[in-house]
Every structure is written in C-alpha cells, then in structure tokens.
Amino acid sequence: AQTVTQSQPEMSVQEAETVTLSCTYDTSENNYYLFWYKQPPSRQMILVIRQEAYKQQNATENRFSVNFQKAAKSFSLKISDSQLGDTAMYFCAFVTNSGNTPLVFGKGTRLSVIA
Amino acid sequence: EPEVTQTPSHQVTQMGQEVILRCVPISNHLYFYWYRQILGQKVEFLVSFYNNEISEKSEIFDDQFSVERPDGSNFTLKIRSTKLEDSAMYFCASSSDGLYEQYFGPGTRLTVT
Numbered sequence: 001a002q003t004v005t006q007s008q009p010e011m012s013v014q015e016a017e018t019v020t021l022s023c024t025y026d027t028s029e030n031n032y033y034l035f036w037y038k039q040p041p042s043r044q045m046i047l048v049i050r051q052e053a054y055k056q057q058n059a060t061e062n063r064f065s066v067n068f069q070k071a072a073k074s075f076s077l078k079i080s081d082s083q084l085g086d087t088a089m090y091f092c093a094f095v096t097n098s099g100n101t102p103l104v105f106g107k108g109t110r111l112s113v114i115a
Numbered sequence: 116e117p118e119v120t121q122t123p124s125h126q127v128t129q130m131g132q133e134v135i136l137r138c139v140p141i142s143n144h145l146y147f148y149w150y151r152q153i154l155g156q157k158v159e160f161l162v163s164f165y166n167n168e169i170s171e172k173s174e175i176f177d178d179q180f181s182v183e184r185p186d187g188s189n190f191t192l193k194i195r196s197t198k199l200e201d202s203a204m205y206f207c208a209s210s211s212d213g214l215y216e217q218y219f220g221p222g223t224r225l226t227v228t
Contacts, residue, residue: 033215043204045158045219091158095214102148102160102171103208103217 002027004092004106012112013082020067021077021109023092031097034068036077039089039108048090051075053097082113117141119220121207127226128197136192136223138207146213147190149182151175151203152222158206164190165213197227 004025013019025034036048051059051068058066063083067076075094079086092106120139128134140147149161163170164182181193190209194201204224208217 035216037219042221043152043224044221045206047216047218050216093158095217097214101213102163102173103150103158104160105158107157 002029002094002096002104004094004104006092006106006109008109009107010110010112012114013079015082015084015113015115017082018078018080019082019111021079021090021092021111023075023077023106025073025075025092025094025104025106027073027094027096029096032094033097034066034075035093035095035103036064036066036075037091037093037105038086039091040085040087045091049077079111084113084115087111087113119207119209119218121205121220121223123223124221125224125226127228130199130227131196134194134197134225136194136205136207136225138190138192138209138220139188140190140207140209141211141218142188144209144211144218146170146210146217147182147184148208148210148217149192150206150208150219152206153200153203161192161205163213194225197225199227201225202227 032053034051038046049061063080089108091108093103147164152158162172204222207220210217
C-alpha cells in the first residue's frame, strides 16, 4: 500500500523564524513525484513545492525548500523567514509515475505562525 | 493564468436528495479527478477520468456516485442519494499529462442535513 505519514499534527513558529515539517512515505515504485500543498482557511489547495524522485537536488521555491532523502523515503519542508500568511494546513503528497494515478495525501500538519 | 473552477462554492442539501457538483478543468487538460476532504481529515481520492471513461476509482466511489463530462468543458460529480456522511469539501483537479501536477479547484463545500 502507498501511504504518506505526517507525524506532526500541529506546529507553531514565531514570525521570521524557520520551521521544518516532516513527511515520510511508502511506495514500492522507483519513479514518483512528491508535493507539498498548503491549505489556508479558505480551504483551497495550493501547490507549494514539488520534487521529482529522480532528481537528487533538493527543490527550492523562494522561502520554501525541501530535504528529500530517497533512501529513507523522507520529504520534509522547510519554511524560512516565516510569515503570518504561512499559517495553514500543510499536506504532503505523492503520485507515482505510472500514468494517471491519484495523489496520495498525508493527514496534514497545522502550522501557526505567531507574531 | 488558467485555473480550475468549481460551482457552487457551497451546497446545502437534505439527506436522500441528489446533488451535482460542477467543475470546469483547465481547457487543454485531459485528465480529471475528484477528491473529497471530510472536515479535519486528509484529502481522499474518489475517481479519475480520462478519454471519457473512469480510469480508476476508490472504494469510496460506490454506486451512489457517478461522473460525467457532458460537453467539452464541464466535468461533473453526481451523488444520487446523499447521506449525512457525504458532508465534505469536494475538490476537482485536472492534469495535462496525468503525471506531473494536478491543479486543484477551490472546492465545493457540501453540507447534508
């Protein structure tokens, strides 16, 4: 079975500080894509960052970066210089490179950025 | 920037009634998906659709659910006889190649009373 585990149901961080959200996953596939989605109170799903499993280099997107450890099946998200607008649920997800397969989501981490 | 749209944003219905949730995927996308999220829980896959037929469906997607692409732009999810446990946020997503990225709509909040 393909699963995603987010072990931190809730986290908080002071504004301007750095926070890391954890994610581990399980799949027998070798080729897949990993994602972090942000869900603010409006409940829209917003893509934050993506990582191709075949790439060793960690993806970065402005203040967001990942630490991808393929052997450990770990995919953590680091948010630098946290802003109040980063307050949201964050979901880790992956999709296998098998064509038209659904995203598998974790249960999410609720992040609160405190002024 | 093209986006996925969904209507209505909020639907309230009585148990046993039929509802149709509508989605307009990004125009050149070929793969379509429905997901749902019960309040406070994770996002769960319902069904994927390609070439005018269902590609894959989850165990949640039972005979009460159906999907359709009635024209060249809309993609609908029908729930024939709603139950209280169908109350959730329903997300439509589309993808150009079924692999790299799925673009999500803003969701429809369904409340069954």
